[in-house]
Amino acid sequence: MDLAPSDYVILALAAGGALTGLFIGFSGALAFLAGAVGASFAARIGWPLSASYFESGLARGVAVALGALLAFWLVRAVVRRTVKCALAQPGDAIFGAIAAAVSGLAAGLGVIWLAQFLGIPGAEGSVLLAELAAHV
Numbered sequence: 838m839d840l841a842p843s844d845y846v847i848l849a850l851a852a853g854g855a856l857t858g859l860f861i862g863f864s865g866a867l868a869f870l871a872g873a874v875g876a877s878f879a880a881r882i883g884w885p886l887s888a889s890y891f892e893s894g895l896a897r898g899v900a901v902a903l904g905a906l907l908a909f910w911l912v913r914a915v916v917r918r919t920v921k922c923a924l925a926q927p928g929d930a931i932f933g934a935i936a937a938a939v940s941g942l943a944a945g946l947g948v949i950w951l952a953q954f955l956g957i958p959g960a961e962g963s964v965l966l967a968e969l970a971a972h973v
Contacts, residue, residue, distance in 0.1 A: 841962040843952070847945035848965075854941020855934045863932035864920035866940070872913030879908035 840848075858866060883901040891897035921929065946969060952960035 840964055843949045843960050843963040844965050847942065847949055847963070850945035850948075851938050851942040854944070855938035857941075858933035858935070858937025859930050861933055861937070862921075862926075862929035863924060863936055864917050864929055866933055866936050867920055868913045868917035871916040872909040875912035876905040876909035880905040 861869075880901055883904045884897075887897045887900055891900060924932070946966055949960055949963050949966050953963070953966070
């Protein structure tokens with residue numbers, strides 16, 4: 838199988854994700870995802886609620902951003918501690934590497950698909966993306 842240059846980008850993102858996952862572990866990856874969802878939820882709820890407290894758009898935006906940052910930190914800390922207690926260290930690193938490699942692979946496929954969709958030169962001919970499209 839001959840790989841195109843865009844396939845090497847996909848594989849590099851998957852390898853970088855796996856290496857990162859070894860260091861942060863499954864608890865770190867899951868905690869980041871949960872924190873991002875919590876921050877998004879806090880910002881979505883906080884924006885309409887802050888309208889009655891702040892007249893300035895800048896002050897309102899800063900207050901909502903600080904609330905979202907606080908929600909991110911709290912949710913991330915709780916999830917990370919909970920998963921770290923439930924999963925031993927070698928398993929945490931191994932599952933973290935697997936989860937981050939899969940997410941890196943998905944991000945790489947998404948980037949190459951978007952580049953092909955936008956017509957960016959050099960993105961065409963991806964064997965991995967064609968294989969995925971044949972099975973999906």
